[in-house]
Amino acid sequence: MTITDTTKVYDLISPELKADIITMVREDSWPEMTDAQAERGVNQMAAFLAVAASTREKATPSLRVDLFWHAFVLHTRPYADFCDALGGRFIHHVPDRNTARNPAEGRNAMRRTAEMLREAGFNPDPEFWPTHHAANCCGDCTQSYAGCSDSPVK
Template structure:
């Protein structure tokens, strides 16, 4: 199944409740022990929106720290992750860690603002708990640490 119009419901259906629950469990066990089920469900939703945009834009997008936690555990589910990427219609979305680019808070906030803008333009809702545009701590890690790969699409 390839979705032709991206929206929260159709994109989330590509992940499904069972895989979503597993992603939440892994985030809880590996990174964020105090995450609630409600936060986890919102995290899966924000991940789906981020990846839908990453699949369809030629611009570099970068996740927030919290969205990146969900991306990390999703990538470990190689077959469902590859199927999800295929269904989005933009090819495999590679995850590129970049530990050498430094941690510039201003660049991090600017990258997150660009990404949030693209997510909203695509019709998705952004959750401020997962996209903290004003806080340096949560927004610089992924700018300096992880991004998608628009050039390899």
Template sequence: MTTTQHDRTSVLSLISPALRADLITMVREDHWPEMTDDQGERGVDQLAAFLAVAARTTEKAAPSLRVDLFWHAAILHTKPYADFCDALGGFIHHVPDRDSAAHDPAEGRAAMRRTAEMIRAAGFVTDPEFWPVNGAADCTQSYAGCTDSPNSGRSK
């Protein structure tokens, strides 16, 4: 596994307070109405950590369902999302796999577990509410099998 360390504080600071608030509002309104402000703040932090790893790894990174909800909201903000990616070293493409019939839940959990390990190896903390590697059926694999695109079309 190839990952690069990032300074946690500098990565988190790449998301402005206004964008952070908008991402939390979007996720709450579109997918998770009972989400607290604290969960929203932590969700944005977990998204930032996931993207920091996805930008630098040579392996496919797969978000948990909850992290993917924030990723979907972030990519709708095209300019700040592109700026965030550029600050991390290149654009991070979102690659959905709509062939959900081919998804094996055990494989999804394993991919998410590997991604959580990469996040920790890069110096970030993984929040168990967002990376529930030991169960939590609603969060064990990404929505529609979404992943990043390692070394595929990234601009450096």
């Protein structure tokens, strides 16, 4: 699947799976998340993964997007099916704690990923992609807390 219709990407995650991912994120790390934030979070994660599947460039999620990715990747069969639907390349979750220690590098990686989302036709939600040091972001506004990224094809 090439990214031509962004709404189709969102539809690849069933309502039941979406609800379970949201529940996991709430229980594990973000209990005060609203229903609107939850819906947008799943969509931002799906957009991130669609971009990661279609580029040779390293893609790095924001902290909030990574929370959803962590919950999704634990559902191994639907996650693998989602990756297949995006073009067949399994999108590995690659933590890199060394990158997480460099805030400037993390911000640059996250900013570039948000640009890739925009270029692919997605709308990066500023609450989930705080590329301009948004005051309302959670935790450290650098990137994923563990320096997570995808595994680009070389």
